[in-house]
Amino acid sequence: QQQVKQSPQSLIVQKGGISIINCAYENTAFDYFPWYQQFPGKGPALLIAIRPDVSEKKEGRFTISFNKSAKQFSLHIMDSQPGDSATYFCAARTGTASKLTFGTGTRLQVTL
């Protein structure tokens, strides 16, 4: 059972555009939702994270929007740059379990 569903699978955005990646979850016990960025041959790096008591969190060009009632959250990358080209994973965790459940990943390509 895929507990965290992520879309799209791949995304091509022009430089300067907005990249939007969506995730949906089923388990209402999840209370921490991070996004990771992974470059080929590297481990994932934490990009930004949110807890369900807020609807939005912004760090630089990266924003998480969170809709608790819909059990959905999304990552927005503003002014996308070629250096943002990577695979992005959403994830979810319950505080007591502490282990992360990952989405299926989105391969982002930012073109010139």
Next chain:
Amino acid sequence: GAVVSQHPSWVICKSGTSVKIECRSLDFQATTMFWYRQFPKQSLMLMATSNEGSKATYEQGVEKDKFLINHASLTLSTLTVTSAHPEDSSFYICSARQGASNSPLHFGNGTRLTVT
């Protein structure tokens, strides 16, 4: 920031041999470490949770006798792939948590295992 170091970054071994992968937290003590496996263009799948000084907890479907995990200190966990076969070829990634269960996870750079 917290750094997790994994070694080796890549390894090639022959079928039937065993391979050990190390995961170290360099500037913090990690009471819990996690081992993931990632196949090409796929997501990370949790294999096991490693707690310092106790037996690892394996996810359903992961053979504990094949993937031996040892977490002997607060800064080191090892994953040994025993009697490796080509289907074990994958990208293995560890992560470590500093402190409480709600602390962020820090990931290593992964180990690319190729079994010939």
